[in-house]
Amino acid sequence: MGQTFVEKIFSKRAGRAVVPGTILTVKPDYVLTHDNSAAIYKTFTGMGATKVFDKNQPLIVLDHIVPASSEKAAINHKTVREFVADQQLPHFYDGGRGICHQVVVEEGFARPGSLIVGSDSHTTTYGALGAFSTGIGRSEAAGIWALGEIWLKVPESMKIVLNGIPKKHILSKDVLLHIAGKIKADGALYRSIEFSGSYIENLSFEQRLTLTNMAIELGAKNGYIAPDEKVFSYLEERGVARDAYEALYPDSDAEYAEVVEIDVATIEYEVAAPHTVDNVKNASTLKDISVNQVLIGTCTNGRIEDLRQAAEILADKKVAHGTRLLILPASNEVYLQAMDEGLLKIFIKAGALVLNSGCGPCLGAHQGVMAPGEVTVSTANRNFKGRMGCNTADIYLASPYVAAATAVVGRIATPDDLEG
C-alpha cells in the first residue's frame, strides 16, 4: 500500500514503515523558538540541563515584542541573548530581522523533506516547501534542547484538492478562509493536510505559504504542498543546493481519511467574521461594517507579493478618514524590497503607518492594540476574542486586496468596489 507524505517522512526517520497512530521518538532537524526562549531556558535549567544537546538544532528569532515595549520585555530579550552567547548557538536572529516563520524560510532552513518543530503554532508554514513542520509547547522545546528528541504521533492524512482558475483578485487567503468555512476549525483535527490540484501547481510560492501557515486554523498537525521547481529555485537563490535535501512525495495509491475537492472558480472574496476563523462570510454581505483599523502584513500575508497587492489598490489613494492603516512586513528583507520597489512610498502617501518587521499587533501585545468597540480588518490568521489586546473589539480576517480596499473605503470593501 502506498504512503501519504507524512507516513513517508516518518517512515524514513524511523527507519521502518509506520502507520497512522504510531508513536515514535524523532530527532528534529531544527526546533524554532522566539521571545518565549527565555521562559524555555528557565524550564531547560529546571530540567537539570546545562548544555544544549545539539547546538545546530535551535533556531531562535526574536519577533513577538520587538523592539521591547517594556522593561519586562527587554529583560526577556536580554535573557535570550545571554543564553545564546553562553551556549554559543549559531542560529540566532535578533529583533528586527523578521517574523520567525519568514526568517526560517528566507534563511534556507526549511527544505523539502525537513522535519522542523517550533514552539509557535504557525510552524506549519514550512509545509509549503515540502517539509514536515508542526507546533509544540514550550516545555517540549526545552526537552529538545536538553535531549535532542521529541515524541510524535503519525497522524492520519487528509487531501484537499483544489482545481480550477480563481476569479480576478481572489487570493489563496480567500481559498483558505473558504476551506475553513466549509470544514470548520476542527475539520482537520490531528490530521496532516496535503494541498494539491491544478490550482496549487499554478499558485505562487508566496501564496502557498499562506495556506500552510493557516493549516493550524483547520486543526491540522501539518500542511504539505508537493515541492516543485518554484521551491527548488527559491532555495537555490538562497544558496541551498538542489542536492542538499531530498524531496518526498505521497504515493499515488496512498490512503486518505478524507478527500475534499473544491473548484476555486466558485470562491468569492471571503472574510472570517468575529470571533472564529471558521465564521466565514462573503465580503459583499459585510459592507456596512465600519472599520477603525486595517492591518496588512504578519506571517500569513506580509510577504512582498502581499504588499504589492496592497499597493496595487492603494496607489494614488488615501486611507479613509477615521480609519488607520498599519503595514507590517514579514521581514527586513521584505521591508527593503518594498522600499526598493516604491511600495512603502505608496503606503505612506496613502496615510499608512509602516511598522518594523515583527509580530506586532497580531497577538495584542503592543503596536496597534485595539480599544473597546473598535473593529479591525486584518490579513493575519486569528480573530479570536481578545486576540488584539481587547476582548470587546472585533477582528475580521481577509486577503491583502480586501484589507487594502477596506482601508480606502473605511468599511469592509473589495477591489470591485473601487473599480468603475
Place this chain on the structure above:
Amino acid sequence: MAIIKGKVFVYGDDINTDVIFPGKYTYTVTDPDEIAQHAMEDEDPTFVKEVVAGDIIIAGKNFGCGSSREQAAFCFKYLNMGAIIAESYARIYYRNCINAGLPALEIKNLVARVKRGDIVEIDTEAGTVLLPNGDTISFPPLPPEVDQIMKEGGLTNYIKAKLSQ
C-alpha cells in the same frame, strides 16, 4: 492519584487559547500564581472566583485551539485542577496538558449530560468517569510513552529523571 473528584465547569466547542489565557499576558505575566488568576479570563470571568483544587472542566470539540502557548494548560495546573474532559482537543494543547501533568481525557457527548456545579469522579487507574446520575463512562489508557510522562508529573520531571540516569 487514582481518584479525581470535583465539581465541573461546562463549556462548548472551540474554546481557544486566547480566551483561556489572553496573548497580551504571554510576556508580561510569568508568575505561576498570577498566570492561574487569568485562567479563562475572556471566556468566563467568574471561573477563577469559583474554581477550587480538584475541579474539572468538561468541554466540547477542539478544546484549546489556537496558539501553542503553554500557559493555557499550565494555568489550570497551577489552580490544582483535577482534570479536563473534552470531546476533542487541539493537538498542541493536548500535548501541553500532558507536559503539565494535567489529566486530559477525551470523551464524546458529555457536555449535554452534566451541568455546572455537578460532582464528577474520575478513576484514572480503572479508566472510568462516574456521573452524578450514577452512569459510568470508560476511557482508554494512554499510550505507554505518554503515560510515563504523566506518571512523572509532567515533562520537566520526566526529562530531569532521564538526564540524571
